[in-house]
Amino acid sequence: MPGGRLTHGDRRRIAAWLAEGLGYAEIGRRLGRPTSTISREVARNGTTGDYAADHAQRVSGDRARRRRPARPAEPPTAEQPTEVVRGFVDRFATLLAATGLPRMTSRVFVCLLTADAGGLTAADLVRRLRVSPASVSKSIGYLEAMEVVVRRPDPGGRRERYVVDDAAWLRAWQADTGAHARIAAAARRGVEIFGAGTTAGTRLGAMGEFFTWLSEQMSGSSLTASAVYDALTVLAALVHAGRPLTLGALAGALDWPEDRVTAALDAIRRQPAIADPLALRTVGPRTYTLTTRSDRLSQAQREALHR
Incomplete structure (x- = not known):
């Protein structure tokens, strides 16, 4: 319904304007609602002559309660994490985002990191994070490119599940090591182009030394x-x-x-x-x-x- 559900104040104004003889179209214009909204409201709660705002409000409340019956409390599940879990995901994601990882990608990654061994489907992530499927899809693509998330078939259906597996850290480490070595090589090439005695050459030389050291330190794990x-x-x-x-x-x-x-x-x-x-x-x-x-x-x- 445009503008949300009618409030008690809206219903009082409807009653007053009906008493003044205004038509449904004019009342709808004043409330910023479609004419059909006003006509249905009056039809459900009386005729033009006996519409009562207080009675209409009570009936509306009873109708809403019938539509939303109270459900017993359920233990949290992977699809319905506790507020504590949501808070952890948000805080951890904020820390990862500070390292340069996109915020939404960070949230998706932490959800997968804290999931059960079977991982999560895209639908699970949408429910847990309360975001659009498109946001999840984009983040999954980013994480797959980093090789920290892998796809696995869902045993119970045709969907795919996403998992942070035990080899993810080694793949990420190796990818970073290779990237650092390439940066070092490019920086050394820059020194040759600009000259070691130039400002650019000095900066690139220091950069090349740092990334050479970093690559050597990381590759030492072999x-x-x-x-x-x-x-x-x-x-x-x-x-x-x-x-x-x-x-x-x-x-x-x-x-x-x-x-x-x-x-x-x-x-x-x-x-x-x-x-x-x-x-x-x-x-x-x-x-x-x-x-x-x-x-x-x-x-x-x-x-x-x-x-």
């Missing part, structure tokens, strides 16, 4: 804990010696087989962040030493330290 431990042990041995050491000398000093030392050296080469701010250098046949990473200090800083 090594096992034991591989990282061995790599750190070899680094400690080279630092302690303070001179280049051969593979045989390292193996003898650590009392390790040579293949274990070789594996540790390979780990350092593959993940340079393990040695940061040092860098592994090969100075002879199967001979290794450590130097400082050239990108940790600018040319001016290196020159100043040699004065």
